[in-house]
Amino acid sequence: MPASTAGADVTPAIPSFDPPDTEVDVLKLTWEKAAAWKLAGRVLGDAQDGSRAIKNSAKEFSEIISTDISSANSYNSQEWQNACMALTYAASIAEMWCEDVEDFQEKRRKLINRYRTEAYAITDKVDSSGYYQPGTIWAVPKGPEAVREMLADLVARYQKTGQDSYQKLLDTAEKRAAMLEEGPEPKNLKLLVEAGILGWGAHNILGVDKDTPLPVSAEKAKELVRDLELFLRGGVEPDSRVTEALAVLAAVSDKARALQQAGGKRSGKLSDDEIEFLETFYGELEDMTPTGVVHVMPWLEGDSGPDWSAAERKAFATGVSNGLLALSDEDIGGGQERLPESVQDLANGIPFTAWRENGLSGSRAEGVDSHNWLADADDFSRLLRHSDPGLRGGTEFSSNLTLSTGHHLGNDHLAITREREKALGALLDVSTRNEEANHRVLTTAKAHPGSHTDDPRYDAARMPGFDSNADALLGLYGHDWKDGGEAVAGLTDWIPEFSRGTSAQADMAGTATVGLMETLAGNGDEKPFHDAADDSETRHSLAVTEINPELTESLVRIYENYEDDFILHENDTNRYATVSGPEERYLLHEPGDRALHLTNGTKEGFLQLLIADDRTAPIITASVEELERRVINTAVGDPTEGVAGVAGGRVGTIRTLLHDAMINEYTSRYDDSEEAKQHAADNWQTAFNISVAINNGVFGSVPGAGSGLATGGETILRLLEHPQKEEYLERWEKEAEEREEKRRKNDGVDPDYDPMSGFIDSKVQANRHAQLQLLQVYLDRGVVDPQTLKDSNLLPANHDVTAGHVFPAVVESMSQDPGGDFPRLDKVLEEASKKAGANGGNKDWVDDYLADMERSYEPEKYVPKSMKR
Secondary structure (H helix, E strand, C coil): CCCCCCCCCCCCCCCCCCCCCCCCCHHHHHHHHHHHHHHHHHHCCCCCCHHHHHHCCCCCHHHHCCHHHHCCCCCCHHHHHHHHHHHHHHHHHHHHHHHHHHHHHHHHHHHHHHHHHHHHHHHCCECCCCCECCCCCCCCCECHHHHHHHHHHHHHHHHHHHHHHHHHHHHHHHHHHHHHHHCCCHHHHHHHHHCCCCCCHHHHHHCHHHCCCCCCCHHHHHHHHHHHHHHHCCCCCCCHHHHHHHHHHHHHHHHHHHHHHHCCCCCCCCCHHHHHHHHHHHHHHHHHCCCCHHHHHHHHHCCCCCCCCHHHHHHHHHHHHHHHHHHHCHHHCCCHHHCCHHHHHHHCCCCCCCCCCCCCHHHCCCCCHHHHHHHHHHHHHHHHCCCCCCCCCCHHHHHHHHHHHHHHHCCCCCCCCHHHHHHHHHHHHHHCCCHHHHHHHHHCCCCCHHHCCCCHHHHCCCCCCCCCHHHHHHHHHHCCCCCCCHHHHCCCCCHHHHHCCCHHHHHHHHHHHHHHHHHHHCECCECCCCCCEECCCCCCEECHHHHCHHHHHHHHHHHHHHHHHHHCCCCCCCEEEECCCCCHHHCCCCCCCEEEECCHHHHHHHHHHHHCCCCCHHHHHHHHHHHHHHHHHHHHCCCCCCHHHHHHHHHHHHHHHHHHHHHHHHHCCCCCHHHHHHHHHHHHHHHHHHHHHHHCCCCCCCCCCCHHHHCCCCCHHHHHHCCCHHHHHHHHHHHHHHHHHHHHHCCCCCCCCCCCCCCCCCHHHHHHHHHHHHHHHHHHHCCCCHHHHHHCCCCCCCCCCCCCCHHHHHHHHHCCCHHHHHHHHHHHHHHHHHHHHHCCCCCCHHHHHHHHHHHHCCCCCCCCHHHCC
16 A cells, blocks of 8 residues: 555646637637628628528529619629629638638537546546546556556547647638639539528529529428418418428429520539429428329319419419429439329329319219329319429420320210310420420330239229320320310420431431321321311311311421431331432432431321321422422432432332322212312312412512522422411412312313323323423523523513513413423423533433333322323
8 A cells, every 4th residue: 555645635637738729810700701791782782781682592683682783774784693692602601611610619619628527537536545446346446657647648639639620620721712712613602502601692693504502401391381381271371481482492493494404514413402302392292282282273272272362373383383393304303203192193194083082073973084084184284384384394204194195085985175175285285395205205115104004093994095105196186176286286396496406306306207107107007197087077087187287287397307308218117217328319318317217108198197188288299399309400410320210210209109198088088089089180280380389489588488499498388387378278279179160060171271180190291290390490400591492482472581480481381282382391301401411411311310200100099081181
């Protein structure tokens, strides 16, 4: 035992602990931070602290800047945004650094306190003899030297912790300095938002185009829905909490729209926090509303909902619908599987089953689930129709919604009211905004989920089959839309624009067109799109193009876009692929071009659909004549051997395809085959008249309808966009009726000569038409001199050859004596061919072209003898 130390204080001294401290004056830093925010407020025209106006809630920059500033003549929004962002950023960095220092000092104080607590815990166990007593019977007491070592180790450990903390502050200071130097880069803004400092500041100043981070989270979503519930349950007038909830939804939706429109120029994704915010918000809203998000608007507008004004309901619907579309988009981090269950079911074609116990029985019926789905769709359209037209839903969601609509529309058990039709149109307006989804529908790249599932809900009474995308397309196209098919035209209206876009977009448009044409053309005798509905007035089955004229115009625009591909050689299968082979370059393509490669059956079937609409049939026919002239114009200047024959063969083939398309269409309408075939002849004649009228300058200088149209890059199909389209369509229809009346009074024989009257009856007439086509091209190219035509008695003696409009004058003159005039025309064309041969061309070009055209023109059906001359 040690010697007695009675009466002496043997408690060891606690070593001093003073960890490194910063020289930063926190009070001064706090004042500088406040000054920076105040300066930012002054830039906005607010003499008070600018932090609240800038970062506390979601707004647009125009809302936070004073009207005194924004209304000034010298005001430049971009410059003021930049200035405000610079000051806001600097103030945020100052606030962040201030928090860093305060956090360091708080940790330093806690570190000192912990050290003292541990040190006293040691000295409190030192007895009067200076020994450390652990307090357990098996522990060995430690002497004074050991106690001093324990305290030394303790202070060393805490000293290291304090030094590490100080070094971390120095590192943080360098990071803040670097952030200040780098400026408001996205990564720095994200750090400030995550730190809870910047709030909505970056979004409010820079807007969504800068991909600014948003201060949202799952917890924020729950908070907003809890706040909304007070107002949605009724009895409480909407206040700033409703406004805040909708503003937050709008901010996330605006960012989603900007990401969608950027199309790969940016990262293209909402953050995980933003997606979790949306998913949580709609999950909470689904649980809070009696019948789910799909039915939120009827509930909101019904007796059990809140007493909101129409404007308040619309604002709510816009915010909620936009957020839903953003959440559904897998390209920006969402997806259909993240949507509320009621919305997923609706998109997948499954009706809400608990309608009776939830007060929805007024518009539903037992055992008619397809009808009930339409009622659900009606409810959902009240929400979705308020969505931003610039925002699209995801590919899965959009394609499923489009297909579900088509399948239910094609259900024979249903009667579609006008109101239900408007509702479905509103849904299609939204679902067809997504071009990738439209591509899926048209190419059958992905079938409806109901085609490959064991879900028993698809087996319910009177539900449609969901096996084929073609069935859904028939449901969409075959319905007699009161808007003429505008509701479904969105499924294809994007194709022409995409075909002229990037290579990826062009491929997408091309493959979609192949799928569309293959489906619409039908297979053999199975042509459901040609026989989509019965009509008591016409007494023949109507094609989808007869039922819906707006759809027809959309299909015509697609045909216009790919018309040149119809001149390519027949393919064994339908595909969109690269043009290859030595002959194709004479046919409006170059090797390496991407084009539609179609079977003749697909070409004919699609053409038949287009000419089924009597008003557009002459224009489609005239466009084929124009196509012939463009082939001639391309080939006639090429001295390569065989060019003339290739051109003639392709022209003969396209004529055959259009001829057979006409005859197939018209023989399905008329009991009298002669009447049907005469109708085809009249169509050819009207088409020829259109070509002559265009060459004569009838349509003036409207783009796409000028006299240079014959061999230029424009197209006769642009007549559908002409401001006087209706006037000319009615005129041509009247002319056809007058020709029919003359024939009726003259025992079926037309007393007037029309150049096309026997076109589909005789190869001689087809040859004459080809000569006129050649002449028109030769005149446009200057190969044939108008004076030569006058010298050959193919122009009236008093015609001024310098006045233009030569071709129409030739046609009018030749109509007086076709028997004598065509041999003279043939001689003029041969002389022009020989002249070209003397200059290095093919002197037999005309003969070769006409010979191959005649060999390839082999229509399957012929007109009766009463039409022959």
